[in-house]
Amino acid sequence: MARLEQAIIMSREAQVADTALFRKDLPKSGCYSALDIGVRLTNAGTVVEDKDFLAVIKHVSLVCNGNDYRVHISGKDLFKHYWMKHGRPMPYTWTEVVTSGVNEVWFRLEFGRFLGDSQFGLDLSRFNNVQVQIDYDCTKMGTAGTHFTTGTFSITLIAHQFPHAKRPAFRGMMGVREFYTGTTAASGDLVQDLPTANLITALAVSCVEDGVADGTDITDIRIGKNSFSEIWLDGKWYTFAAMQNAGLDVREEDFTLVATTADAKSTHLGNVDQVIMVDEAITIT
Amino acid sequence: MATVARVASQAMGVAVGNKVTVTGITISWSDSTPTAGSLSAKQMGMRVIGDIHGFLRFPFADPETLEGALTPNDLATAQIKLTQGGSGGVLALLCEEVFGY
DSSP, X not given: XXXXXXXXXXXXXXXXXXXXXXXXXXXXXXXEEEEEEEEEEEBOSSXXXXXXXXXXXXXXXXXXXXXXXXXXXXXXXXXXXXXXXXXSOOOEEOBOOTTTOEEEEEEEEEOSSSTTOSSBOEEGGGSSOEEEEEEEEGGGGSOBTTTBOTTOOEEEEEEEEOOGGGOOXXXXXXXXXXXXEEEXXXXXXXXXXXXXXXXXXXXXXXXXXXXXXXXXXXXXXXXXXTTXXXXXXXXXXXXXXXXXXXXXXOOEEEEEEEEOTTOEEEOSEEEEEXXXXXESOOEEO | OOOOOEEEEEEEEEEEXXXXXXXXXXXXXXXXXXXXXXXXXXXXXXXXXXXXXXXXXXXXXXXXXXXXXXXXXXXTTXXXXXXXXXTTOEEEEEEEEXXXX
């Protein structure tokens, strides 16, 4: 396996707009195994209460030739997808500390089966144009100038690429996309056709409502074909959740809060076993 | 002799779904009896242990060989059915695909 290079395409470039669709054209040639995306936002002078930095990232997309979305997924789902697939999350900092606190999170777009896969990856020369898009809205963290410092949303892009002299002949590339979004109803079945154009290696279901236990809004999942005369998978949400989360290496998430009694904080974990709180500012005078 | 005063806080979190509600006190003491007050704007670390909230992933293919992947032939009539039990859940269905060159 060739030794991958980490090519920094951009490093902590602050964006002027607090709400925008960021677009970055990737180079015209190169063979990428993965692309890391890091985003940061600095807090302002008033404590942000119960806001989720992942909500700022409305969508991350990889768009080929202008309209071919090979990756299109929300920040929340991309973070959780990596965590569920690999057993640990990408690096993050969730902080409510005013003025100096910087929220940060990293995402990885994977184009092969693993880092350094010579069979599958993104070959930029196969396309006229490949663009990374980040649809972001910092006002999901509150008011500009009050809760976050305007103009501090910054983006880093790092490509995990094969050396120019050792570019492999990829058979194809991998991507992950939303194919349905909506809001659940109180009852009834929701049936959706699966996308048919490409091989599908995995499916995922994201259903989130803050303050509501998993397995409430969606209780059962069935996947099959021919009107479910052939069933590939059928079961309860809580059963799948127990099985899948048992395999995780990391089942905890850390926050820095500026806490007042009765504050609420929405996390990215449910079925919570423990909450551990530690004083980080003992005062001695 | 100077009086040494200390202020420390203790808190606990109670979770419903993915949402943690904080309850805490601030304890102040010097040379006298400690006194407790309500927790207010104190920097605290919080570690939450649980399951990934609202996310399930169903691999069909072997991660190395990709054997078992759903082919366009399989997918022609393939469907997913979700039984809904509560309103207001933000739902997304995701697929991991292989695009040929």
